[in-house]
Amino acid sequence: MIESQRHSYHLVDPSPWPISGSLGALATTVGGVMYMHSFQGGATLLSLGLIFILYTMFVWWRDVLRESTLEGHHTKVVQLGLRYGFILFIVSEVMFFFAFFWASFHSSLAPTVEIGGIWPPKGIGVLDPREIPFLNTPILLSSGAAVTWALHAILAGKEKSAVYALVATVSLALVFTGFQGMEYYQAPFTISDSIYGSTFFLATGFHGFHVIIGTLFLIICGIRQYLGHLTKEHHVGFEAAAWYWHFVDVVWLFLFVSIYWWGGYMK
């Protein structure tokens, strides 16, 4: 098959995963709405949809890894396309978070009379930005440094060192998530406590969700590095994970400065 190909593009084979993923997304949406409105069978449909999506993700990415490692389809030009695709995905993620920051600033810059005309609203016991949030900042930054260490180790052909670097990255990520969980657990306000709670938990919660996704992505990269899938010239998956991780890091800096620090400032 490869012999007859006179170009370096990858023409993919027909795959059932786009339609299975779409059906999973449909079941998740309908199931989610049904569950939240306490319809019978809502929880079942929601769970089925989520299982379907997770299954699709697993088999689809398994196919991509096979196309890359066993079939050798990821030529230079295919790698470039994958990079463009991932950058566009990150741009869409930036817009996703832009909306949450917009909601937060919209509510905090001119606080309405319903919340007493002040921000944070009266009665909200804000989290001290100088404690756990401040500690979490160097944790995430160090983890960003560790992922850069991993990149250069891969480029220098130091396979073992790259695995150690990824272990360090993931460990720091887990510590960050642990501290965030602790902070959520101890927080004196909840998502239903005024627009402050809503904007706070929406923004930080989605960030935390992205940290978890990035951690899983980096764990997969660590396993693939250990198995010898990643080489000096073939490590697009790792590169994507590293970009994603830096993106999550930058979002945290904005969250820390605007929502925890400025938005939680009490006179």
Next chain:
Amino acid sequence: MAMAMMRSSHLRNTTLLRSGCRSSAPPKRGFASTSQQHEDAQEAAKWQKITFLGITTCFLLACNVLSKGHHHHEEPPAYQYLHIRSKEFPWGPDGLFELKRHDD
């Protein structure tokens, strides 16, 4: 950020392509590739140091922050905008991560 990423990866690609295209002779590993590898090894060592420095800083900071313990907030008065409940959750009357308040 995205632009810088693209530029760096693009630069790497074009330099690789260029070095491959310069002569029609079979590609051989010259000084260029080994020096690049040496540079990457140096960068790896540098970032390893930065990572360890960062971890040490985090550890010290964590000891400092955690030794303070957490302060207890007073229960705020029942303002209208707090603890909003317009309908019951699918799993029951309480929020997932909060104290049970419905029975008092």
